[in-house]
Amino acid sequence: xxxxxxxxxxxxxxxxxxxxxxxxxxxxxxxxxxxxxxxxxxxxxxxxxxxxxxxxxxxxxxxxxxxxxxxxxxxxxxxxxxxxxxxxxxxxxxxxxxxxxxxxxxxxxxxxxxxxxxxxxxxxxxxxxxxxxxxxxxxxxxxxxxxxxxxxxxxxxxxxxxxxxxxxxxxxxxxxxxxxxxxxxxxxxxxxxxx
Amino acid sequence: xxxxxxxxxxxxxxxxxxxxxxxxxxxxxxxxxxxxxxxxxxxxxxxxxxxxxxxxxxxxxxxxxxxxxxxxxxxxxxxxxxxxxxxxxxxxxxxxxxxxxxxxxxxxxxxxxxxxxxxxxxxxxxxxxxxxxxxxxxxxxxxxxxxxxxxxxxxxxxxxxxxxxxxxxxxxxxxxxxxxxxx
Numbered sequence: 001x002x003x004x005x006x007x008x009x010x011x012x013x014x015x016x017x018x019x020x021x022x023x024x025x026x027x028x029x030x031x032x033x034x035x036x037x038x039x040x041x042x043x044x045x046x047x048x049x050x051x052x053x054x055x056x057x058x059x060x061x062x063x064x065x066x067x068x069x070x071x072x073x074x075x076x077x078x079x080x081x082x083x084x085x086x087x088x089x090x091x092x093x094x095x096x097x098x099x100x101x102x103x104x105x106x107x108x109x110x111x112x113x114x115x116x117x118x119x120x121x122x123x124x125x126x127x128x129x130x131x132x133x134x135x136x137x138x139x140x141x142x143x144x145x146x147x148x149x150x151x152x153x154x155x156x157x158x159x160x161x162x163x164x165x166x167x168x169x170x171x172x173x174x175x176x177x178x179x180x181x182x183x184x185x186x187x188x189x190x191x192x193x194x195x
Numbered sequence: 196x197x198x199x200x201x202x203x204x205x206x207x208x209x210x211x212x213x214x215x216x217x218x219x220x221x222x223x224x225x226x227x228x229x230x231x232x233x234x235x236x237x238x239x240x241x242x243x244x245x246x247x248x249x250x251x252x253x254x255x256x257x258x259x260x261x262x263x264x265x266x267x268x269x270x271x272x273x274x275x276x277x278x279x280x281x282x283x284x285x286x287x288x289x290x291x292x293x294x295x296x297x298x299x300x301x302x303x304x305x306x307x308x309x310x311x312x313x314x315x316x317x318x319x320x321x322x323x324x325x326x327x328x329x330x331x332x333x334x335x336x337x338x339x340x341x342x343x344x345x346x347x348x349x350x351x352x353x354x355x356x357x358x359x360x361x362x363x364x365x366x367x368x369x370x371x372x373x374x375x376x377x378x
Contacts, residue, residue: 011368018367021317022336030230030244035222037244038251 218258221267222251228268228337229275235333236279238318246282250275265347272348276330320370328363331356 007015229250233243254261254271261267321329331345338344342360346353 007365007368011365011372014371015364015368018317018320018371019332019336019340019364021314022321022332023339025314025317026231026235026333026336028231028234028240028243030226030247031240034226034230034244034248038222038226038248041248041252042255 214258214262217262218255221254221258221261221264221271224264225268225271226251229271231337232272232275232333233279235321235337236276236283242282242286243279246278247275249278269348269350272334273350280326316371320367323370324363324366328359328366331359332363332367335360 226247229247230243233246233250234240237243237246250271253274254267257270258267261270321332324332330349334345334348335342338348342353342356346356349356
């Protein structure tokens with residue numbers, strides 16, 4: 001009670017009585033099963049109360065269900081026997097006009113193709129809907145530098161003809177109108193020297 | 196001992212036998228300390244036991260670093276206090292309700308020595324203290340006002356504990372004068 005020396009007598013008495021009461025109130029012992037409960041808690045790995053395990057379990061279950069659903073949708077389909085079976089790799093598009101034969105590949109721009117959904121092999125990366133264009137980074141950088149260095153140069157004519165030929169559509173030919181250039185007339189210079 | 200060790204074959208990595216024996220010693224000698232600290236905050240036997248058990252479970256996971264007795268007790272005291280404060284803050288309303296029910300229905304032998312109103316005033320005055328002062332008051336009551344022991348548990352200099360204890364007593368005196376003028 002050394003700390004009560006600075007308090008007045010009344011306060012010191014009040015505090016001394018309060019501390020005596022507190023000593024009695026805190027003279028409690030844990031139950032006889034306390035140690036056994038600690039052991040059981042350690043053995044079971046029970047987390048502290050209030051830990052949001054419920055939410056974590058729910059989140060994990062939802063994530064697992066989504067992963068399983070995507071995996072089944074992409075990699076499995078139900079066979080005739082009713083059980084899931086793995087599918088072999090399939091081509092995403094097949095030509096309509098020509099049946100699948102073992103021969104030289106048909107050029108894609110000469111055959112009308114229709115998309116047919118196939119189940120890809122499980123675990124295989126999904127093929128994107130758009131064809132993948134791979135450009136050498138050095139080429140890309142060169143094109144970018146060209147575009148930046150000549151922002152006002154129009155490459156439309158070249159681009160149109162190139163894209164048209166690639167896509168197989170006939171390029172529309174345009175006839176340029178004859179230029180209306182006034183005829184040059186030579187005049188003698190005046191006395192002022194043209195000023 | 197075998198039963199104790201066999202129970203560990205679950206989620207936790209088993210300690211070796213020597214460590215398990217030491218942990219059991221710590222559990223035996225420090226369970227009252229942890230329980231009283233939690234009870235000093237929560238004033239509910241079940242909640243206090245739950246929190247103290249949580250603290251021991253956490254201590255078990257880190258027991259390789261807490262083999263020293265004094266270090267273990269200090270760590271356990273601070274962990275129990277923190278867990279109890281967290282529980283007290285989150286369940287303040289529920290704890291107050293259960294305390295009133297427990298006091299009214301089945302007062303403990305310790306509470307029986309004091310009138311319910313008087314103990315309630317005392318707890319209210321302690322709760323009104325800042326947390327730094329409050330833990331000193333509670334630990335002093337538990338450790339029989341041994342300043343050195345309290346300083347060891349809180350890892351504070353003894354002078355700091357003394358000054359905090361003085362401030363806590365002054366605050367207690369003011370609160371109790373207001374709450375009970377004829378105390």
